[in-house]
Amino acid sequence: MATASLIINSTQISQGAEAKVYKSYVHTSFDSDAKVPILLKHRFKKQYRHPSLDTSLTRARVAGEARALLRCLRSGVSVPGIRMVDATESVLGIEWIEGKSVRMLLGGGAEGEDEQVLDPDQSFDDTTDASGESVSHLDPLEEYQVTIDGVMGLIGSEIAKMHKADVIHGDLTTSNMIIRHPFAAKGPSHTKLVLIDFGLAYTSSLVEDKAVDLYVLERAFASTHPDSEPMFFAVLEAYKNGTGKDWTAVERRLEDVRLRGRKRSMVG
Amino acid sequence: MPGTLKRSPLKRPERPYIALGLEGSANKLGAGIIQHDPDGSTTVLSNIRHTYITPPGEGFLPQDTARHHRQWIHSVIKDSLKQAGVGIQDLDCICFTKGPGMGAPLQSVALVARTLALMFNKPLVGVNHCVGHIEMGRQITGAQNPVVLYVSGGNTQVIAYSQQRYRIFGETLDIAVGNCLDRFARVINLSNDPSPGYNIEQEAKKGKKLLPLPYTTKGMDVSLSGILSATEAYTYDKRFSQSAEPSPENDTITPADLCFSMQETVFAMLVEITERAMAHIGSKEVLIVGGVGCNERLQDMMGIMARERGGNVFATDERFCIDNGIMIAQAGLLSYRMGSVTPLSETSCTQRFRTDEVHVAWRA
Numbered sequence: 001m002a003t004a005s006l007i008i009n010s011t012q013i014s015q016g017a018e019a020k021v022y023k024s025y026v027h028t029s030f031d032s033d034a035k036v037p038i039l040l041k042h043r044f045k046k047q048y049r050h051p052s053l054d055t056s057l058t059r060a061r062v063a064g065e066a067r068a069l070l071r072c073l074r075s076g077v078s079v080p081g082i083r084m085v086d087a088t089e090s091v092l093g094i095e096w097i098e099g100k101s102v103r104m105l106l107g108g109g110a111e112g113e114d115e116q117v118l119d120p121d122q123s124f125d126d127t128t129d130a131s132g133e134s135v136s137h138l139d140p141l142e143e144y145q146v147t148i149d150g151v152m153g154l155i156g157s158e159i160a161k162m163h164k165a166d167v168i169h170g171d172l173t174t175s176n177m178i179i180r181h182p183f184a185a186k187g188p189s190h191t192k193l194v195l196i197d198f199g200l201a202y203t204s205s206l207v208e209d210k211a212v213d214l215y216v217l218e219r220a221f222a223s224t225h226p227d228s229e230p231m232f233f234a235v236l237e238a239y240k241n242g243t244g245k246d247w248t249a250v251e252r253r254l255e256d257v258r259l260r261g262r263k264r265s266m267v268g
Numbered sequence: 269m270p271g272t273l274k275r276s277p278l279k280r281p282e283r284p285y286i287a288l289g290l291e292g293s294a295n296k297l298g299a300g301i302i303q304h305d306p307d308g309s310t311t312v313l314s315n316i317r318h319t320y321i322t323p324p325g326e327g328f329l330p331q332d333t334a335r336h337h338r339q340w341i342h343s344v345i346k347d348s349l350k351q352a353g354v355g356i357q358d359l360d361c362i363c364f365t366k367g368p369g370m371g372a373p374l375q376s377v378a379l380v381a382r383t384l385a386l387m388f389n390k391p392l393v394g395v396n397h398c399v400g401h402i403e404m405g406r407q408i409t410g411a412q413n414p415v416v417l418y419v420s421g422g423n424t425q426v427i428a429y430s431q432q433r434y435r436i437f438g439e440t441l442d443i444a445v446g447n448c449l450d451r452f453a454r455v456i457n458l459s460n461d462p463s464p465g466y467n468i469e470q471e472a473k474k475g476k477k478l479l480p481l482p483y484t485t486k487g488m489d490v491s492l493s494g495i496l497s498a499t500e501a502y503t504y505d506k507r508f509s510q511s512a513e514p515s516p517e518n519d520t521i522t523p524a525d526l527c528f529s530m531q532e533t534v535f536a537m538l539v540e541i542t543e544r545a546m547a548h549i550g551s552k553e554v555l556i557v558g559g560v561g562c563n564e565r566l567q568d569m570m571g572i573m574a575r576e577r578g579g580n581v582f583a584t585d586e587r588f589c590i591d592n593g594i595m596i597a598q599a600g601l602l603s604y605r606m607g608s609v610t611p612l613s614e615t616s617c618t619q620r621f622r623t624d625e626v627h628v629a630w631r632a
Contacts, residue, residue, distance in 0.1 A: 015577055017544035047576065048539050048569035050478050050532045057483065103548075171487040175548050200487065216487040223428075223435040224548070 003086040010040055018061070018199060019043045023096065026083070037096035038083045041065075043199075044090070058090050061199045065092055068167050068201035075165035078158055078194050097194050098181045102151060103174035105140050106225055145182045146192065152234035154179075154193035159214070159235075160242025162195065163250075168209045170200030172217035174224055207246075211253035214239070218258075274632035278605060281306050285360045285605060286313070288348070288384075289597025292337045292377035293369025293397050294421060295320040295328040299341075299348040300594025301359075304601055310407055313352030315587060315594040316344050321461050325454050334372035341380050348593065356388045361609070363600025366394035367621035368422070374617035382615055393600035394610040397591075398423060398623040401557040402434060403602060404595035409582035411555045417542045417570070418623075420558030420591070421446030424538070425623060426488055426545045432628045437545045438488025445534055446560045448492045452530060455500050456510070456523040463590070468527045469563050475528020476514040479521065483533060488544050490537045499530050535566045539573045552579030562589040602630040 010024035020042045025035040043058045045051075062085065072079040084093035141147065155177060162169065169176070176197040204210075217235070221228040240247045284305050291298040297320070301313040320336035322328050349356065364381035365374060385392045402416050416427040416434070424440035443451075446465060453464030458471065481498050484491040502508060507521045514524045542554055554574050556567060567583045574581040588595065606629040 015547070017547040018540070044576075046573070048572040049536045052478055053483070053532060053536060171544070173487065173548055200485070212486065216489070219489075220437075220487070220548075223430075223437045226431055226433075226435075 003084075003089040003091045007040060007042060007091070016041075016197070018046070024093075026093075038093050039080070039096050041092045041094065042090065043092075059087060062087055062090050062092055064201060065198045068169075068198040068203070069094070071165055071167050071203065072162055072195070072198075075161065075167075077161045077165060077167070079198070080194060080196060097178050097196075098183075099178045099194070100140060100144065100181070101175050102155070102177040102179060102193075103224060105144065105146075105151065105179055106148070106174065107140075143182075144179050144192075146179060148231065149234055151179065151193065152231050153238040156235040156238025156240075157242045158193055158195055159217075160239045163210045163213070163243065164246075166203050166205045167198075168202055168204050168213050169195065169198065170202060170213065170216075171197060172213055173220035207249045207253045208257075210250050211257050214250070214254055215257045276630075276632050278602065278630040280308055281605060285601060286354060286358055287361050287363055287393075287597040287601035287604065288345075288356075288359050289363045289395070289400075289593040289595065289600055290341075290345070290377050290381050291365050291397070291400070291591055291593045291596045292341075292373045293365045293367070294373065294591060295322075295333050295336070296591040297337045297340050297344055297373075297377070298591060298593035298596075299344045300592055300597050301348055301352040301354060302594055302597040302601060304605070310598070312594055313354065314348040314350075315592055316348040316351065317590070317592055318344050319462070324457050324459050326460075327450065327454065330370045330372040333370060334376045337373050337376045341377065344593075345380070345384075356384065356390070359388075359390055361391045361393050361600065361604045363393045363395050363596045363604075364615075365397050365400070365596055365617075366610075366615075367618035368397055369617075369619060371617065371619050374619070378615060378617050382612065385612070391604070391609040392612065392615050393604050393608065394615055395596045395600045395603070396621055396623065396626045397596075398425070398427075399434060399626050399628070400595035400599040402427065402555075402623075403599040404588050404592075405555045405557040405582065405584055407598055408584045408588050409555060411553050411582040413551070414553035414555035414582060415542060415546050415549070415551045416555045416557060417538060417561070418558045419445050419538065419556065419560035419566070421450060421560075423558060424490065424492070426541055427623060428545060428549055428551065429628070429631065432631060434623050434626065434628060436622070436624055437548070438490070438541045441486065441489050441491045442493040443496065445492060445538065446558070448496045448534065449530070449560065451496055452499055452526070455503060456526065458523075463559070465560055465563065468531065469565060471524050472527040472531045472565065474514050474524040475522070475526070476516045477521070477525045477529070478532055479525060479529040481529055481533045483537060485537050485540055485544075488541045488548070490541055492534065492537075495530065495534060499526050502526055531563075531565055535563075535569050538566065539569050542570065543573050543577070546577065546579070552577060553582065554579065555582045557584070557589065559590045562586045606630050 010022035013023050014021045022040040024040050046054050066085045069079050080095040178194045180192050221232045281304050286303050289300045298317040300315040303311045318340045320333050362381050362385050364378050418425045422444050424444045425436050426438040427434045449468050450464040458467040482494045507519050509520050512520045512522050514522045570581045
């Protein structure tokens with residue numbers, strides 16, 4: 001009940017792959033008027049899924065995400081802190097992180113929908129939609145005081161820490177990593193890069209699972225950011241430094257995964 | 269990137285262009301003729317298909333499928349020309365499937381394409397089968413820049429366009445979804461006529477129980493082989509009865525229940541990875557192509573998901589979903605109009621041909 005009213009009083013900021021995401025404000029304590037923002041992730045009922053399949057999946061994912069976050073927090077991986085879990089309403093409340101996703105920072109992805117494709121016979125002036133709105137020309141990398149190499153290093157070292165804690169993310173993409181805005185990242189305890197979205201995460205110490213996790217990220221890099229091979233190489237370098245002696249086994253398995261099955265090239 | 273304007277590199281044709289497309293990468297043999305007009309419109313002049321149907325419990329083998337294609341290609345091409353009311357002389361180019369697909373059937377059709385090209389002195393255009401599906405889907409539905417779910421007997425991919433390539437965001441880690449359904453149809457001895465997938469869909473409508481099956485999505489990828497094994501395992505269960513009526517009351521497991529459970533689970537996974545790709549790249553349109561794309565339950569589920577996100581779904585019917593010649597003509601003609609022709613020495617076929625290997629010159 002309380003969760004439902006909390007959501008009503010929040011503003012929806014986006015709809016992710018499986019949840020609606022809200023920004024909400026909560027009191028830090030009973031006697032204080034100060035409010036802090038939190039992020040609410042509501043895994044609403046997916047009408048397309050069979051009800052019993054939906055219920056069991058959603059319950060497993062809310063609990064799984066909370067467990068994975070907790071495990072990461074205990075091992076010092078940079079992830080958002082947990083603020084509340086409501087398993088019956090399928091709502092997870094986590095720390096609000098002010099920043100930008102790595103994908104946005106690198107400007108990757110398929111071309112946006114707002115983009116118009118002109119017929120060759122049409123002139124640019126014909127379209128009324130060409131907004132004269134001035135877009136901020138400040139380079140986001142500059143605004144966030146990071147370099148591409150720096151970001152790649154952070155990605156590699158955070159994933160290394162996470163894998164050392166035997167947490168497998170399950171959906172590593174550049175959308176699921178946030179760089180904190182410099183004014184929000186105070187003090188040395190705040191790492192700039194935060195891993196988010198642990199909905200598909202699970203615990204495993206198998207080299208296979210870690211290699212597949214890295215492979216998923218490699219694929220995401222390749223499809224989202226064309227010509228990203230050197231970038232991903234930098235990620236692996238940092239990962240190697242972070243994992244130490246475990247790296248050889250993961251590296252060998254990653255080679256296997258790359259060669260495996262249809263991912264390389266497929267039949268009919 | 270709001271407000272960005274891009275000029276389409278494809279010029280309007282100064283005269284009508286006509287192309288013949290030949291497709292035979294699997295058990296469907298197709299010939300289709302398409303026309304692109306100076307006003308920018310596209311007309312399907314003919315779309316003929318002949319399917320190699322095997323007895324229940326059997327799949328199609330490469331050599332037998334190639335034999336079927338060799339037997340039928342003459343009449344299929346003749347019919348397509350007759351229906352379109354054009355002669356081979358009127359064609360601008362002859363398009364054929366270069367891959368991916370089964371080796372022997374691909375070769376038998378490519379041989380016919382080469383022969384026609386030499387006899388009538390027409391240029392050849394080799395086409396990637398997957399790109400053919402995507403271009404035909406875009407043409408028929410009018411979807412501009414959708415996330416594409418390509419589901420067929422040999423392929424399961426989530427694709428989006430970026431910088432002149434169709435990039436693969438997610439795909440199956442093992443078998444294709446159509447392969448999974450077809451093989452299960454063989455296990456329960458469903459007919460292959462008109463297609464095993466269609467008969468599974470009809471059977472699933474009678475299903476009453478959702479049996480637990482593995483649900484394996486990994487990021488934007490899925491794994492399907494375990495589901496096939498798990499569903500097959502239910503047929504050895506004591507509760508399984510091939511002939512019982514499906515009922516929610518008792519605990520018997522019927523073939524209809526298994527078809528229902530398999531469809532619900534597998535399609536939920538496909539819709540989920542499509543949704544994840546949409547969220548990742550920020551798109552609101554989905555286009556379903558490929559043979560499994562004519563399954564109405566899959567279209568329904570995708571429609572509900574798209575509506576929940578404020579978007580919409582585009583799908584085509586069996587004429588364009590299932591492998592056909594017209595899609596090869598469409599993709600081939602687009603590339604021909606951009607000046608691309610396959611020289612005779614490069615008209616070989618390839619069983620392995622990734623969707624993202626093709627340079628999509630005709631899009632901005």
